[in-house]
Amino acid sequence: MDWKTNHLRWKNAASLDAELTTQLQQLQEDETSLEDAFYKNLEFGTGGMRGKLGPGTNRMNLYTIRRAVEGLAKYIENRGQEWKEKGIAIAYDSRHMSKEFAVEAARVLGAHGIKTYVFTSLRPTPELSFAVRYLHTAGGIVITASHNPPEYNGFKVYNEDGGQLPLEQAAEVIDYVNQVENELTVDVADQVELEEQGLLEWIDKKVDDAYLKELRSVSFNPHMNHDMADELQVVFTPLHGTAKFLVEEGLKQMGLKHVHTVEEQAQPDPEFPSVESPNPEEHQAFELAIKKGKQVGADILIGTDPDADRLGVAVPDADDDYTVLSGNQLGALMLDYILSQHSDLPDNGLLIKTIVTSEFGRKVADYYDVATLDTLTGFKFIGEKIREFERTGEYEFLFGYEESYGFLVKEFARDKDAVQAAILAAELALFWKSKGKTLLEALDELYQRYGYYVEDLQSIKLDGKEGTEKIQSIMEAFRGMEIDQVGSLKVVAVEDYASSKRHHVAEGKESEITLPKSNVLKFILEEDCWFCLRPSGTEPKIKFYYGVKSDSFNESLDRLEQLKTYVNEKLHALV
Known part of the structure; x- marks a missing residue:
């Protein structure tokens, strides 16, 4: 659907949440904001999803939470009754709507007969990881946007080992999430009924003490x-x-x-x-x-x-x-x-x-x-x-x-x-x-x-649809560059994790990178120096990492400046 169709679907929904309805009405005269809120579904990636709070398919709200959890529920159902009974542990942080989203996740899972263990109050993400292992659940959910600004919230999924979903499991969950055609019509169970049926169990001190x-x-x-x-x-x-x-x-x-x-x-x-x-x-x-x-x-x-x-x-x-x-x-x-x-x-x-x-x-x-x-x-x-x-x-x-x-x-x-x-x-x-x-x-x-190892990180924030496109264009531009020297340092190899290829510059040969494919580009320089480009997976940013080493702190700072100056000159021509 295009953004206008998505917007009308929400605008005409008979039972849209009252607060979201009010927020949506406040956006009616701001077409740019409406387009950004509805031009796509908030991406459910390998680590879950994160975004600004508000109405729209590209925002964090009750309905995008329901869509994500519906996909997770289908994934659990596909693994059989034992996994439904194992259940899902759920934790949440101090952000706006975190507890509401946690309860909403339990209601969606409960509608599928999947048991949930929900913390009575906010808990750290690592305790959720521990709780999955301690309670032997089929997985976990944590509602958090980590260190993002106050207007953000997020949703992360954990597997039965207490780790964030690895790529193969994540791909399966993502496929189920993408099959949810209408986030506004996902079924939810009544919280009180779930508690009475034992499908929603509140947890706290027992897990705290064990941790x-x-x-x-x-x-x-x-x-x-x-x-x-x-x-x-x-x-x-x-x-x-x-x-x-x-x-x-x-x-x-x-x-x-x-x-x-x-x-x-x-x-x-x-x-x-x-x-x-x-x-x-x-x-x-x-x-x-x-x-x-x-x-x-x-x-x-x-x-x-x-x-x-x-x-x-x-x-x-x-x-x-x-x-x-x-x-x-x-x-x-x-x-x-x-x-x-x-x-x-x-x-x-x-x-x-x-x-x-x-x-x-x-x-x-x-x-x-x-x-x-x-x-x-x-x-x-x-x-x-x-x-x-x-x-x-x-x-x-x-x-x-x-x-x-x-x-x-x-x-x-x-x-x-x-x-x-x-x-x-x-x-x-x-x-x-x-x-x-x-x-x-x-x-x-x-x-x-x-040796004196010195590192730095630069980020460029590029919001919205245009920002996403610009980040991709920067990555492609650097992929097309032939770089054999940066300042006084020769380039030894270029690693493109999207193609899984390592190009050895002096030899003119290529070798395989055995890690999973990812949109990352790394330039390996001599003497343990390097720089790397990577779009953030959680924020609208492209990140530039730098690492240098020498036998003195001042020389390392000089090498770091050489790398940053070179990259920033290239960026200036692109942005």
Whole structure:
């Protein structure tokens, strides 16, 4: 259907939700906004869907939720009665409409006779991953838009292992979703009737307690934590999201006595009033934590995003201020600590990272004779590999991370877990404090040992239909470029993950990339330098990743500037 037909279908619907009807009426004179709201169905991709709230087929609302869940229900039905009885676990974050969407998902699944386990109040995404495994359900749903602005919400689906749907399963669910012809006519069951029939079960403390019990295993040095519990000053902010209870309880389990939560950001709030963006990747999100840190003399500041799957950390620096570590820096520090604390590392130990994550981690793993495996961007690929190696025994998982502040320490969850990461980060700070060092000084030790790895990320936001087309045109333009040198660095290889081809520039030969196909283009330069282009899977952005290495920090900064200047000159001609 074209957008006008879709719009009329909604406008003339007899029983459209009253609030959505009002919002739709307010858009009647704004044809551009109407077209954007109705020109397509909100895409249900391999990780679910995410979009702006509001009326329309290209928006997050009760009806697009129903369409997505109807597809999931058909997928579960196709797997048989046992899977219907196993049911689906459902969690949700602090955003507008999150609980309403969670209940609506339960009503759609209930109409198909599929049992649901719904948290009584908001919970972190990693606890949903854990709940799927703990309750042995057929899968899970979490309603969240992660760190997106307040006007967004989203819907993510998990498989029976507690990981985000891998590509093959996702493709099957997507096919069922796309078969739903009219989101306005999806059947839903009555909530009270589902509760009476036992098809909707509310869950809370039992799962919390089980998760917290597993969380104890994240500590690698409990005796140190006990002996030095009074030594560490921690400031924590959940950024108006879901992490407060589990992080505070986890730090208490460690024995830490001085944990200061940022009061202004402690309570859930869908408007995220104290930050420009509820994203621990953004330094601005740490402003209040830094203020608190200076007041109490904090050794580490910890911040989680709204659904608590990403963790950011800030640490004291030489200027009596705090420096926010990058995900790559924090990941390297965590990895080095984990591997150093093993008295007997397994011969088949494994680090899993993504293709846009720094090579710093690989160097650390090499030092400890631990293998490194790269996956596509997205933690679902890391979770998928954990499951595979758990089954085959080929490797033993030791740590997984990605540059965008996603970390997994122990595999009792199968998605990035900021609660686990918060516990490990606090122990990491305590360990280095016991050595008389800050985390920045510890990081410098790693640089001196492995080389000065420096990374950066640039994003271009291009909204709407025209933006989507422009992003694709940028990707195609770079694919058509013959690039053999960037600044002083020669191009060694060009990896096109859409075609699964690696072009070796000097030899003029091609080899196969064994990872799944994806719209990603990576230029490998000499001396561990590279840059990569990738459209975001969750936001209307195209992202440019950069990674460099040299024997000095200043030389690495110079190399980074060479890469960024080259790419930006190309972009300027295109945009």
